[in-house]
Amino acid sequence: MQRQMAGVKQFDRGDVLERAMAVFWRNGYQATSIQDLVDATSVNRGSLYTTFGDKRGLFLAVLEHYSQRFGEPMMAELKDPDPRRAIERMLEAIVRRSRDSRWPRGCLYTNTSLECPGAGDDISRKIAELMAQQESAIYQVLRRAQADGAIDRVQDSRALARFFVGVAHGLNVVNKASPDPAMLKDMVSVAMRVWDAAKPQSKRRSGGQGNTRTRGVPSSVEPH
Amino acid sequence: MQRQMAGVKQFDRGDVLERAMAVFWRNGYQATSIQDLVDATSVNRGSLYTTFGDKRGLFLAVLEHYSQRFGEPMMAELKDPDPRRAIERMLEAIVRRSRDSRWPRGCLYTNTSLECPGAGDDISRKIAELMAQQESAIYQVLRRAQADGAIDRVQDSRALARFFVGVAHGLNVVNKASPDPAMLKDMVSVAMRVWDAAKPQSKRRSGGQGNTRTRGVPSSVEPH
DNA sequence: GCGGTCCTTGACTGATCGTTCCAACTTGAT
DNA sequence: ATCAAGTTGGAACGATCAGTCAAGGACCGC
Numbered sequence: 001m002q003r004q005m006a007g008v009k010q011f012d013r014g015d016v017l018e019r020a021m022a023v024f025w026r027n028g029y030q031a032t033s034i035q036d037l038v039d040a041t042s043v044n045r046g047s048l049y050t051t052f053g054d055k056r057g058l059f060l061a062v063l064e065h066y067s068q069r070f071g072e073p074m075m076a077e078l079k080d081p082d083p084r085r086a087i088e089r090m091l092e093a094i095v096r097r098s099r100d101s102r103w104p105r106g107c108l109y110t111n112t113s114l115e116c117p118g119a120g121d122d123i124s125r126k127i128a129e130l131m132a133q134q135e136s137a138i139y140q141v142l143r144r145a146q147a148d149g150a151i152d153r154v155q156d157s158r159a160l161a162r163f164f165v166g167v168a169h170g171l172n173v174v175n176k177a178s179p180d181p182a183m184l185k186d187m188v189s190v191a192m193r194v195w196d197a198a199k200p201q202s203k204r205r206s207g208g209q210g211n212t213r214t215r216g217v218p219s220s221v222e223p224h
Numbered sequence: 225m226q227r228q229m230a231g232v233k234q235f236d237r238g239d240v241l242e243r244a245m246a247v248f249w250r251n252g253y254q255a256t257s258i259q260d261l262v263d264a265t266s267v268n269r270g271s272l273y274t275t276f277g278d279k280r281g282l283f284l285a286v287l288e289h290y291s292q293r294f295g296e297p298m299m300a301e302l303k304d305p306d307p308r309r310a311i312e313r314m315l316e317a318i319v320r321r322s323r324d325s326r327w328p329r330g331c332l333y334t335n336t337s338l339e340c341p342g343a344g345d346d347i348s349r350k351i352a353e354l355m356a357q358q359e360s361a362i363y364q365v366l367r368r369a370q371a372d373g374a375i376d377r378v379q380d381s382r383a384l385a386r387f388f389v390g391v392a393h394g395l396n397v398v399n400k401a402s403p404d405p406a407m408l409k410d411m412v413s414v415a416m417r418v419w420d421a422a423k424p425q426s427k428r429r430s431g432g433q434g435n436t437r438t439r440g441v442p443s444s445v446e447p448h
Numbered sequence: 449g450c451g452g453t454c455c456t457t458g459a460c461t462g463a464t465c466g467t468t469c470c471a472a473c474t475t476g477a478t
Numbered sequence: 479a480t481c482a483a484g485t486t487g488g489a490a491c492g493a494t495c496a497g498t499c500a501a502g503g504a505c506c507g508c
Contacts, residue, residue: 011485028339030254034466044486046469055466106338113401114335115252131401159410162398166411170394174386177337178352186383187390190418197421234455258496268456270498279496454505464495470488478481 013051016041017065024062026104029112029123056122059112063126066108070097071130075137083145084195087138087164091191094168095184098175106176110169135165151198160198167191237275240265241289248286250328253336253347280346283336287350290332294321295354299361307369308419311362311388315415318392319408322399330400334393359389375422384422391415 019041024032034055038045052058074093080086097103113127142157151157171184243265248256258279262269276282298317304310321327337351366381375381395408420428 027341028254030252030339031341033464035464044488045467046487047485049467050484110397111338114330114397115254115339117251117255128402156410159414162407162410163414166394166398166415167390168394169397170390170392173334173338173393173397174390177355183386186380186386190383190387191390193418193421194414197417257494259494268458269496270458271456273497274455450508452506452508454503456503457501459499459501461498462496465493466491467493468489468491470490471486473486474484476481476483478479 011041011043011047014065016043016048016051017062018069020058021062021066021069021108022104024059025066025106025108025111028115029059030115060122060126063108063112063123063130067130070107071109071134075134078137078141083141083148083150084192086141087195088188088192090138091164091168091171091188094171094175095181095188098171098179098184099181105179107169107172110172111176131165134168135161138164149200150203151195152200155198160194163194164191235265235267235271238289240267240272240275241286242293244282245286245290245293245332246328248283249290249330249332249335252339253283254339284346284350287332287336287347287354291354294331295333295358299358302361302365307365307372307374308416310365311419312412312416314362315388315392315395315412318395318399319405319412322395322403322408323405329403331393331396334396335400355389358392359385362388373424374427375419376424379422384418387418388415 020037023036023040027036034045034048037048037058041048048058052061074090077089077093078086080089094107098105109127109130112123113131116123116127139157139161142151142155142160145151146153146155146157151160167187171187174183174187244261247260247264251260258269258272261272261282265272272282276285298314301313301317302310304313318331322329333351333354336347337355340347340351363381363385366375366379366384369375370377370379370381375384391411395411398407398411
C-alpha cells in the first residue's frame, strides 16, 4: 500500500462497494463522511469521485451491491417447493443474518428508507423499487400456493404478501433496536401461524410443520 | 416578534418542543441542523442552548414530548376492556395517524432508532426503553386475556407480545416507505388472525369480529 | 427609581462537510 | 520513446456544522 502505482485500476470495484456498504450500513447515510469511506476503502478521494460521481452515486451503487449480496439470496429462499417453507425460510434468513456479527444490525434498505427525507430523491425511489420487488416475489409464492391448494383460494393473497413484507421490516427494526435473536425467532414463529390459519378448511387440522414449536414453551425472556 | 423582550421567558417550552418535534420527525436527527430548529421555532440559537443544553439534549426532550403526545395515546387504546379490540385499536391508531397529513410519516422512535449508530448513546437507550414499555404494556393485555380465557393459556404470551410489537414497527416502516393506507389496513387485519388462532379451541369457530373483512375481497392494488 | 438578574440577540469560533483541482507518478499501448 | 490513461496524496474551495460569548434590553424586588 505504500507504493504508489498508477495507469491501471488499483482497486476492485466489488471490494470497494463491499467496504463502503459496511460503513453506510453501520453509520447510516448522513453520518457517513467521504473521509470515512476513503479510510475504509483505502481508495483515494479523487478516485472515488471519478468512479462513482459523488456521495449519492456511490451510495446508489452500494444499494445495488447490497441487493445482489443480501437481497437476492434472501429472495432465493422463496424458491423452496413447499410454499410455507419458502416464506418461513425467507424470514429465517433475516434472523440468521442478525446473528452474524460480521455485519451491522438491521437492513440497509430499512435503515436508509427511514433516514432519508421521503419520496422524491433517487435514493428513496430506489429503495421503494427494491421493496416492491420483495412484495411481488412473496405475492407470487402465495398465488402459487393457492393454485396448489396449499392455502385457501378465498384468501386475499395481496394482503397476505403485504403482511409478510411488513413482518420482515418489523424484524429488521427490532433487530436494530435490541439485538436479541430469541425475540426475532418468536416473531417469525408467531407470524407463520397466519399461514396455518389460511389453509383450506380440510387441511386446517392436519398439522403444519412449524406451529407447535413455541406453543406452551416460554420464550427466552421471562415476564417482568 | 420584532420587539426584543427579555427578563422573562419569551417562548413556551411545549410550543418549541412541538415545532422541533415536527422538524426532527420529518428530516431525521442528523439531517436537522440547529439553524433548521431556530427557523422552525422562532427561538434564538442561544436561547435553545441555554434551555436544552445542546442538540442531543433538545432531541431527548423532543423524544419525551413525542412520548406524551403520541406514545401515550396509542398505549391508551390498550385499555379497551375487550383485549382483542385493545390490540386491534392500538394497531389501528398507527394506521389512523398515518392518514393525518399534519404529521410526517412513520414513527419518531422507529425512524431514529434505525438512524443512530447503535446501542451506547443516550438516544439509543431512551428509544430502547420506550420500546420496552410498549412491549410490556401489550404483554399485560395478553396476560389478562389469558386470565379471562379470551386466549388459550397454553399460548406463549411473551412471544405474542413481541409479534404485535414487531407488526407495529413494520407498519411504521411501510408507512414511511410507501404511503398507502390500504397497505397498512391489510397488514393489521391479517395480523389480527394470529389472535383468532390463539383462542381456546372451544371458542375457535365462534367468529372473531375482524377476520372476515379482507377475506376474498381484493385489496386496493391489483397484482402486476 | 434602581440594581441585579434573567433573557435575547447576532456575530463569532473552529471544525468538518462534500467537492474540485492539481502536480507527480506509474503503467499499458503505440 | 512517446502518449494517454489512471491513481495518488494533498491543498484548497465555499458552505455549513454545532456550539460559544459578550453586549444590551426588560422584568422583578427593593
